[in-house]
Amino acid sequence: MSFVDRKIEVRPSRGDAPFKLEEVFFSRTDERGVIESGNSVFSRVAHYDWDELHGAPHKLIRHPDMPKGVFWLLWDRLKRGESIGAYVKNQAKDGLSYWVFAVVTPCEGGYLSARIKPTSELFATVEAEYAKLLTAEAEEGLSPEDSAKRLLERLTELGFDEYEKLSTHALSQELVARDTGLGNPPNLKIKKFHSMLESAEELTQETESLVQEFEAMRTIPHNLRVIASRIEPAGGPVTVLSQNYGTMSRDMSEWFEKHVLGENSNFSAIKSTVNLSMFAECLASILRDCDKQLSTEQNDHGHIDLEREHELLASLISRQADKAETGLRDVSIEADRILNACTVMHRHFLGLSSTRVLCKIESARLSRDGETLTTIIDQLGVFQARISAQLDRIGQLSTAIRASEND
Numbered sequence: 001m002s003f004v005d006r007k008i009e010v011r012p013s014r015g016d017a018p019f020k021l022e023e024v025f026f027s028r029t030d031e032r033g034v035i036e037s038g039n040s041v042f043s044r045v046a047h048y049d050w051d052e053l054h055g056a057p058h059k060l061i062r063h064p065d066m067p068k069g070v071f072w073l074l075w076d077r078l079k080r081g082e083s084i085g086a087y088v089k090n091q092a093k094d095g096l097s098y099w100v101f102a103v104v105t106p107c108e109g110g111y112l113s114a115r116i117k118p119t120s121e122l123f124a125t126v127e128a129e130y131a132k133l134l135t136a137e138a139e140e141g142l143s144p145e146d147s148a149k150r151l152l153e154r155l156t157e158l159g160f161d162e163y164e165k166l167s168t169h170a171l172s173q174e175l176v177a178r179d180t181g182l183g184n185p186p187n188l189k190i191k192k193f194h195s196m197l198e199s200a201e202e203l204t205q206e207t208e209s210l211v212q213e214f215e216a217m218r219t220i221p222h223n224l225r226v227i228a229s230r231i232e233p234a235g236g237p238v239t240v241l242s243q244n245y246g247t248m249s250r251d252m253s254e255w256f257e258k259h260v261l262g263e264n265s266n267f268s269a270i271k272s273t274v275n276l277s278m279f280a281e282c283l284a285s286i287l288r289d290c291d292k293q294l295s296t297e298q299n300d301h302g303h304i305d306l307e308r309e310h311e312l313l314a315s316l317i318s319r320q321a322d323k324a325e326t327g328l329r330d331v332s333i334e335a336d337r338i339l340n341a342c343t344v345m346h347r348h349f350l351g352l353s354s355t356r357v358l359c360k361i362e363s364a365r366l367s368r369d370g371e372t373l374t375t376i377i378d379q380l381g382v383f384q385a386r387i388s389a390q391l392d393r394i395g396q397l398s399t400a401i402r403a404s405e406n407d
Contacts, residue, residue, distance in 0.1 A: 011096065016098055016099075017046075017047065017096035018045070019045050019098045019100075020117070021178060021181050021182060023293070024041070024289040024290055025039050025042040025114075025290070025293065026038055026039055026042065026112055026115070026313075027042050027113050028110065028112045028113075028309075028312075029058050029112075032110075033057055033059065034055060034056070035054060035056050035058055035060075036054070037054075037303075037304045037309060039293055039294050045098055046061050046090065047093040047094050048061075048093050061091055062090065063089040063091040063097055065097075065130070066088065066130070066134075067133040067134045067137055067147055068137060068147055069142070069144055069146075069147025069150065070086055070088070070130070070148075070151065071144065072144035072145055072147065072148040073163055076148070077163075078104060078106060081106055083103065083105035083106070083280075083283060084104055084167055085102065085171045087100075087101055087126045087170065088100050088102045099123070099127075100115035100116065101115065101117075101118040101174045102114070105316060105320075107316055112313075112316065116174060116175075116286060118174050118177075119178065120176070121173075121177075122169070122173050123174075133151055136150060168275045168278055171283070172194065175285060175286070176190060190282065192404050193274060193278035194278075195400075195404045196274050196331065196401050197271075197275070197278070199400045199401045199404070203338075203398070203401075204271075206390055206393050206394050207394060210387060210391070210394070211253060213383060213386055213387050214252060214387070215253065217249050217383045217387075218250060218253070220245070220376055220379055221246030224242030224373070227373055227376070231373075237358075238362055241358055241359050241362065242359075245352065245356070245359075248351060252345060255344075269334045270331055270334045270335065270401065273327045273331050273334065274331055276323070276327050277324045277326075277328055278324075280321070283320045284321045284324065287317045291313040294306070294310065295310075331402075332402050335398040335399070336398075336402070338394065339395055339402075342392075342394055342398070345391050346388070346391060349391075352384060353384065356384070360374070363377060
């Protein structure tokens with residue numbers, strides 16, 4: 001739609017600027033945030049002629065209802081070379097407002113921002129949180145950075161320990177809601193990523209529970225040593241068995257906590273990689289729609305080099321698609337490592353089971369304290385059964401993650 005056509009577009013006198021669910025628009029800026037290009041939907045919704053947009057700072061369309069902390073977070077990520085997404089309320093030239101979910105990514109010479117109309121259930125929650133944050137900025141005199149910190153603290157309370165996790169979740173939810181609203185079939189790739197994240201979340205719970213079992217089991221070898229001190233001289237068989245059992249169970253717990261739960265562990269890598277891959281896939285999907293939208297506006301772009309814009313979009317789409325695929329391969333590798341970890345744990349358990357059998361034999365020949373020793377050994381059996389079941393479940397979840405990657 002040309003500016004002349006936009007001039008005769010029927011727009012309300014107040015409220016929201018016309019912006020259809022099926023529409024997608026983009027703008028491109030230099031590294032300072034000065035507008036260099038964009039498609040016609042951007043011009044039409046913002047209600048500016050391109051002569052007014054070109055060379056203007058992108059904050060030209062910033063709405064006063066937006067907390068400054070949100071933009072601090074966006075620029076912080078962009079300056080690190082990262083892509084990021086956020087809900088943003090903009091203001092058109094005629095005072096009308098319009099909400100978007102914007103995904104901003106570094107590109108040649110600056111940044112490209114692609115926007116869709118938000119309609120998911122999450123949108124209402126974020127809108128309410130923005131209003132609270134805006135009030136805090138005004139009443140408490142928060143700096144943009146302090147406002148960003150306040151927002152991150154609130155997101156943690158809502159279940160997002162990193163802004164990037166909210167960004168990925170919101171982007172995927174908006175695309176799902178958009179497809180539903182347009183009557184499109186579900187995006188199978190997004191569905192696959194959600195399945196992987198669900199398995200990863202359950203994997204977290206099972207792993208944390210497993211480490212708790214290890215911690216609880218550590219008291220049993222101590223009890224064995226107490227009994228051993230009463231029934232045999234130092235260095236006797238029960239003492240040696242209790243020491244072996246304590247060492248093996250402690251080593252297993254520490255190994256699993258380091259390699260599966262640690263900050264740089266296999267599991268942590270899976271969660272972050274799935275999130276990054278899903279974000280890249282969703283971003284590629286929006287950029288494809290931007291390219292299609294631009295193609296429908298072929299005769300309305302005297303203000304830009306159309307061929308260059310298509311080439312730039314194609315390059316960004318390829319980059320994000322490659323990032324998503326690479327991430328999936330990395331997830332498969334990490335899932336394999338966790339499966340191998342479970343195999344190692346089971347092997348250790350064979351050693352623990354053998355030790356337990358030896359303890360059982362030793363208790364049978366004791367007339368005094370043998371019953372107490374048997375009770376403790378039976379407790380070990382219960383712990384081992386639970387831990388074995390959890391190791392099996394962790395292995396199943398890792399296999400499910402690998403299967404999702406190959407679907």
